[in-house]
Ligand SMILES: Cc1ncc(C[n+]2csc(CCOP(=O)(O)OP(=O)(O)O)c2C)c(N)n1
């Protein structure tokens with residue numbers, strides 16, 4: 055499943071929305087997010103990939119591919135997203151090191167840190183295909 | 190007046206500065222000085238505290254300085270003794286501690302450069318990079334003058350170590366006391382602290398007036414200025430969140446509703462969102478996450494007032510909107526006065542702080558839980574919680590170690606100034622016990638405890654003898670995972686190298702030193718053991734076998750790594 059494709063999101067929603075651990079950590083979470091996966095022409099990724107999604111009471115309820123105003127915007131090079139999904143880098147480290155730039159209320163992000171970690175763990179279980187040279 | 194030797198002159202110059210302790214190990218060249226302390230110093234209240242390693246002497250001098258805002262003094266003999274001081278002086282330098290390092294040198298006519306003397310070492314160059322100022326006392330006549338200069342330098346601006354290297358002939362020489370000038374401190378150094386200019390105060394007041402969500406970030410400068418009441422008054426007046434550097438813990442009570450734990454999620458939240466930061470003497474180094482986003486706000490969205498006694502500390506890591514050279518206490522008093530005159534205050538609590546508190550509480554939840562946990566092997570947070578609960582607020586808490594120190598930071602609460610000693614910017618392991626020695630000597634009526642990693646403790650374990658010799662009741666809790674846990678945690682799983690220890694029966698070792706000692710492997714047995722340890726009236730060591738696997742999993746190690754290995758990983 056290609057990262058960010060409808061198929062990929064459907065799988066992400068299925069896994070995340072049925073995970074009890076995630077639900078317990080995120081049941082009070084109501085936020086929308088934009089991920090900007092930045093182009094890397096040298097690695098065969100010519101355009102930015104935009105992914106937006108919304109979490110309501112700990113469940114992913116919607117996702118989209120255009121740029122809409124969201125509570126959080128998280129941006130970084132393709133390589134960083136790849137490393138995170140491959141389990142080579144933690145999301146907290148990526149943000150602390152500013153490999154991922156976060157716009158949005160940090161206190162909320164930190165408050166749901168454990169939920170984020172679980173979320174990433176779950177996404178790592180998807181058989182993700184990557185773009186360009188990252189295949 | 191009569192004759193005075195160099196050794197006596199050195200002693201007299203130190204007594205003029207009301208030095209109480211000199212920590213160190215003598216060598217042959219120091220004998221006239223030690224004898225002067227014996228004959229003349231002790232009756233004036235100066236004690237020589239012999240340690241069992243010079244490194245420990247430097248750590249103790251450092252701790253003494255941090256606990257008193259005075260100059261701590263340590264001493265080593267020519268060559269090996271001087272060289273052994275280095276690690277402790279390095280820490281004092283990194284942590285901005287005012288210490289005076291005294292080394293004795295071979296005869297002046299055989300030194301600089303060397304002609305082959307036993308133990309010769311170029312101390313001047315050796316200490317140059319880890320002191321603010323150092324000098325060779327080239328002649329007996331210069332003793333008082335250079336001691337004064339050393340004190341002036343150590344205490345001016347940002348405090349730091351200073352060093353005097355004294356050739357042995359200078360100590361032995363005898364001359365007329367009339368030829369020397371011993372001055373009282375007020376006759377040779379500035380006793381007042383620099384104040385901000387009225388213009389700076391006005392600009393600060395304007396920034397404060399315009400701010401909706403101010404934050405005060407306090408560094409060690411608050412401790413050095415003693416401006417605890419002023420800090421509290423400003424925070425309460427503005428309903429501002431208060432964060433501190435790791436070093437400065439205690440300058441603002443942890444149990445105050447406006448206080449957030451250093452590097453915790455509450456602090457980071459407040460620091461990231463504040464629209465104004467009033468930085469009291471912190472340079473925003475690595476342990477403050479370099480003062481940049483995401484842990485702090487973007488410069489466009491966050492005004493920054495940096496107050497520092499030393500203009501060279503300004504904007505090292507982050508641009509500032511207002512740079513003020515001032516003692517932080519003088520600054521706080523001047524600003525408070527103007528805020529009162531202008532009737533600027535926030536009357537209701539700052540709503541945002543609730544959210545930061547919430548975030549902090551969520552972050553702390555699992556630590557508090559682990560602190561109560563009965564799992565076996567013992568979770569590293571359990572001893573931290575037990576020690577915290579056992580001792581009063583009056584206790585001086587000393588931390589040392591890798592992951593053990595990180596754990597200890599989570600659940601330790603410091604509500605009073607001059608109550609917390611740890612390494613921060615230096616990252617130096619091993620000074621814990623020596624710092625505890627200085628703490629107990631300086632405050633004999635306050636409980637002193639040390640929580641330490643097993644690795645860190647072993648660096649200066651020999652100081653157990655010093656503790657016993659001076660009969661200091663220090664309570665040590667070793668969080669024993671038989672490993673360099675913090676380093677092991679970062680190694681690829683299963684490919685551990687250079688990080689595992691043999692089992693050491695620390696309680697037996699303690700008994701050998703004449704201490705009270707117990708080994709503990711059950712969580713429920715920590716508390717009763719602590720009771721027995723305190724009741725023993727002796728220095729006491731609890732060797733607490735913590736879960737080696739759990740000790741590898743400090744949740745925030747990732748964040749720390751991100752700071753330490755910035756740009757590399
Ligand atoms: C003098 C010194 N040597 C080496 C290091 C590198 N270092 C940092 S943490 C650490 C492990 C500390 O082990 P321990 O004191 O047992 O605490 P633990 O992490 O196991 O809790 C080491 C070796 C250091 N900081 N200081």
Ligand SMILES: [Mg+2]
Nearest residue numbers: 642643672674
């Ligand atoms: Mg250890």
